[in-house]
Amino acid sequence: MEQQDSVGGRVAVWAQWVLLVAYLLGSLGVLLFAVAQTGDAGALLDPGLERLGDPKDSLPDSVWNPLAWLLGISRVVAMLVVVVAPVALLLGLVAVAGSRRVGDRKVFRWSLAGTAAWLLVLVVALTPYGRQMTTWLLD
Numbered sequence: 818m819e820q821q822d823s824v825g826g827r828v829a830v831w832a833q834w835v836l837l838v839a840y841l842l843g844s845l846g847v848l849l850f851a852v853a854q855t856g857d858a859g860a861l862l863d864p865g866l867e868r869l870g871d872p873k874d875s876l877p878d879s880v881w882n883p884l885a886w887l888l889g890i891s892r893v894v895a896m897l898v899v900v901v902a903p904v905a906l907l908l909g910l911v912a913v914a915g916s917r918r919v920g921d922r923k924v925f926r927w928s929l930a931g932t933a934a935w936l937l938v939l940v941v942a943l944t945p946y947g948r949q950m951t952t953w954l955l956d
Contacts, residue, residue: 823921829912830924833905833931836894840938843895844950846888851875862946864953872954896954898947902939906932 851869852860860868869875872892877885894901909932916924941947 823912823916823919823924826912826916826919826921826924826928829908829915830927830931833909833912833928833935836901836905837931837934837938839891839894840898840901841891842888843891843893844898844954847872847876847892847895847954848950850888864950866953866956869953871956892954896951898938898942898951902935902942905935906939909935 848861848864848869851864851872851874852858854875855869857868876888876892879885909928912928913925913932916922916928942951
């Protein structure tokens with residue numbers, strides 16, 4: 818049996834991984850910027866307004882700075898993690914099923930890995946630390 822390509826699965830895998838990178842930049846990237854600005858390394862485990870201040874204050878603020886746009890858009894993904902994660906999980910499950918059906922092993926492995934990563938992100942987002950991080954990002 819000849820292996821077929823799963824084009825839809827590849828698009829879903831790319832979407833999953835792009836959203837994951839955006840989430841990590843928007844949450845951990847912004848957190849690291851804020852920690853570096855305040856010098857409070859303990860805030861990595863306890864992010865909040867009282868320790869780090871407003872997350873927007875730690876980001877570059879020039880409209881012409883591409884890093885400001887990248888981190889700003891990524892921060893929106895991180896703030897909406899409870900909406901984005903289920904969508905990414907659904908994309909992953911569809912890609913897993915479709916790639917398994919057509920026999921595209923590469924897409925199957927990558928979509929399975931992406932789905933597992935998003936499941937981990939969702940679990941962490943629902944913990945007290947994840948809720949604290951999301952609350953801080955929303956301020």
